[in-house]
Amino acid sequence: MFTLADVLAAGEQPTTREAHSVSLRGAHYDSRKVGHGMLFVAMPGAQVDGNDYINDAFTRGASAVLAERPDPTSNISRQVIVPNSIQVFQKLAHHIRSQSSAEIIGVTGSNGKTSTKQALFAALSAHGSTLATDRSENTDVGVPTTLSRLHPDHQFAVIEMGAQIQGEISSYCQIAHPNIAVITNLSAAHIGEFGSMENIVKAKSELIQGLRDGGPTILPHSGPSIDHLRTLAPGRVVSFGREAEADVSVGLSINSTGSTVTITAGSYNSKIEAKGIAGPVDLAFGAAIAVTLALELPIEESVSGLQAFQPAPHRMALRPSASGIMVLDDSYNANTASMTEALRMFHELPVQGRKYAVLGDMLELGPSTHTEHRKIGHTAATVDVLFAIGQMADLLAQGAIQAGMSSQKIHVLATETLDSEELGEARKKLQQLIHALVKPGDAILLKASNGIGLSAVSDAIAIGTDDQTAT
Secondary structure (H helix, E strand, O other): OEEEEEEEHHHHOOOHHHHHHHHEEEEEOOOOHOOOOEEEOOOOOOOOOOHHHHHHHHOOOOEEEEEEOOOOOHHHEEEEOOOOOOHHHHHHHHHHHHHHOOOEEEEOHHHHHHHHHHHHHHHHHEEEEEOOOOOOOOOHHHHHHOOOOOOOEEEEEEEOOOOOOOHHHHHHHHHHHHOEEEOOOOOOOHHHHOHHHHHHHHHHHHHHHHHOOOOOOEEEOOOOOHHHHHHOOOEEEEEEEEOOOEEEEEEEEEEEEEEEEEEOOOOEEEEEEEEOOOOOOHHHHHHHHHHHHHHHOHHHHHHHOOOOOOOOOOOOEEEOOOOOOEEEOOOOOHHHHHHHHHHHHHHHHHOOOEEEEEEEEOOOHHHHHHHHHHHHHHHHHHHHHEEEEEEEEEEHHHHHHHHHOOHHHHEEEEEEOOOOHHHHHHHHEEEEHHHOOOOOOOEEEEEEEHOOOOOOOOOHHHHHHOOOOOO
């Protein structure tokens, strides 16, 4: 909760008596997500100018607007005009955070950020009022959007932090002042943006270096550069992982209805049934219990909270379809590590029929793009049938053939570009193939970067619609 006076102060403008009486319950930069009593942050963009939606925001119930130029057709007295709306929004979020006593948990990593954030939300909600990042709002505007929803009743806030360049996470820490740092893992995801694994490690370590008052750090028990991160931690380190030596040791088994996660922390042992989930949720749960230990909260309550865990859409979702096909939908994003893990989970999934994998491009891999796609094709050679879609489809197929898979079991839907229309046509052909080949009792994995659009294919299979849906 904050007031219009807080917005004016962030913009270094004089406040008024009326401004102190205008309460705001949150902020958003998308006018479609602005509701009654909220602040609309109008930002200029390459394709969309937020100023064009000021009137729409007021119509939807916004109580105030932060913008870089006024809209004379709307309520001028409720428009705060500043030179840079993003910077002022971040300054406002910092002020809101400074007024809160909530424990702020920052989450970053190469893979699993959103799943870990969801697990933390489920676990900590069992202990008290908890705020968490919505979807993957982990950017320079997403972090302040989440913090704008902080209110005095919140005891915990889970803030997901992404990065495309060095210095980003450091800037988020200056806004959020996290009490606890959680790093899910480190891999070559987004190496095309960072340039090297060393730069990825430096970028993710900014969360540890931005901790408030030497707070705890939650790390995987092992993995690339984890020992280095451990030396950077200013306070206690709590580890999680599948190793028995981890402070929180986890295990995972997959069945036809979901996953069973085992958790061991010292003398404590428990099992959690994660229905409708077939993915490495055990590591997300392990991180959540590690935070529980760091906060010295009862583990039993966190485990109870994790029973209500819900993954974000199109992540690790085991979806029965109207046609009797089992769909493993992990279509939201992809890199080499998450592709490998998804294929491992799919291999373990018990099914009556055949296993089909739909794999698409992994974006942002930089110079290693060709090598990594061939590598994933090699890993995918154990499935019964492979569908490869996108610009890298031929490379996926090459990798599978090199690993011994018959070319007759591979269907390539290659595109010359990532143009939405061209991809839409490829998805349409893909759905026609699926409709013709995949039968009740079979299982199908869908995995690619979000830009390939496989979530539309997953939705079409799940509800049993016709070939034209996945466009």
